[in-house]
Amino acid sequence: MDRLVYTAMTGAKHILEKQANTSHNLANAATTGFRAQLDSFRAVPVMGAQLPTRAYVVDSTVGTDFTPGAIQQTGRDLDVALQGKGWIAVQLEDGSEAFTRSGSLKLSENGVLQTQSGANVMGDGGPIAVPPDVSITVGKDGTITTIATGFKPGAATVLGRIKLVNPPEENIVRGDDGLFRLKDDEQADADPNVVLIGGALEGSNVNVVDAMVDMISLARQFELHMALMKNVESNEAKAAQLLSLTG
Structure with a gap:
């Protein structure tokens, strides 16, 4: 279950960071010559003494959208x-x-x-x-x-x-x-x-409609990660009950 915690916890953290970048793009939709910032997620294994069976999420800033504006x-x-x-x-x-x-x-x-x-x-x-x-x-x-x-x-x-x-x-x-x-x-x-x-x-090359859709999508993804963490907490409580009964 801790594998899910790693993914959900770091995923929620970096979703907030990506949402901040999307908000920054939206705030500069009318800024002369502004170039939108691009982000993407990738999975990184957690390296330790044992096998890398755990992974966490990283928000990778892949760069800038250099598409010319109007x-x-x-x-x-x-x-x-x-x-x-x-x-x-x-x-x-x-x-x-x-x-x-x-x-x-x-x-x-x-x-x-x-x-x-x-x-x-x-x-x-x-x-x-x-x-x-x-x-x-x-x-x-x-x-x-x-x-x-x-x-x-x-x-x-x-x-x-x-x-x-x-x-x-x-x-x-x-x-x-x-x-x-x-x-x-x-x-x-x-x-x-x-x-x-x-x-x-x-003008700015920020597409306001796409940015608003990204904001809604990121908000839903954040809620999903929070729900996953609640499920992990519930599963751990039930597992503890079962272990106490068998003991």
């Missing part, structure tokens, strides 16, 4: 969406590089191009600084072009190009801050084949 036109100059595969490279406060699909950009008080979370957008030679009183245009290849908005507009000026990367998906891991990084914490090379769409944003 693109919506916004008309905002600093909104960009990635067409197909690819990432926007950003620089964190510690100087490390991370990747994001959220193309809702802004200018800091010092004129540095940033994401909405405050990470600096990387260019060919580092962060991109934009002078005041200019209109900004982002090209398909990430080129940042500005034109003065004064009484006598001048010629277009190229400030730099957003660093667009496309490392292998199997080498990318999600961080606690929602940004992605290479597993070896190295910097990715720029990929000229990555294309941007100006004046648009990519």
Whole structure:
């Protein structure tokens, strides 16, 4: 009976964890560029001095759903969406590089191009600084072009190009801050084949209906595991009664 306890107990524990991840996906159904987290269960034998006759359940995070989200036109100059595969490279406060699909950009008080979370957008030679009183245009290849908005507009000026990367998906891991990084914490090379769409944003790839169905299914599975543990308790009580009678 203790074999069933191992399975039911660990299964219920990891169902709760998977439900938390599903809730997290649902909470980010409207987050720009969000990528849903995927989970799966697997059985692991309990290793001991004797034969591995016991097993417990492990919730394995198999990775991320990299399916592109829907693109919506916004008309905002600093909104960009990635067409197909690819990432926007950003620089964190510690100087490390991370990747994001959220193309809702802004200018800091010092004129540095940033994401909405405050990470600096990387260019060919580092962060991109934009002078005041200019209109900004982002090209398909990430080129940042500005034109003065004064009484006598001048010629277009190229400030730099957003660093667009496309490392292998199997080498990318999600961080606690929602940004992605290479597993070896190295910097990715720029990929000229990555294309941007100006004046648009990519939505989350979370399927709300599927996530709600998963929530209901996980709740029922948790109830099933609780019922199994109650059955084990009842069987142990009856077995103890039988043993006391035979003794």
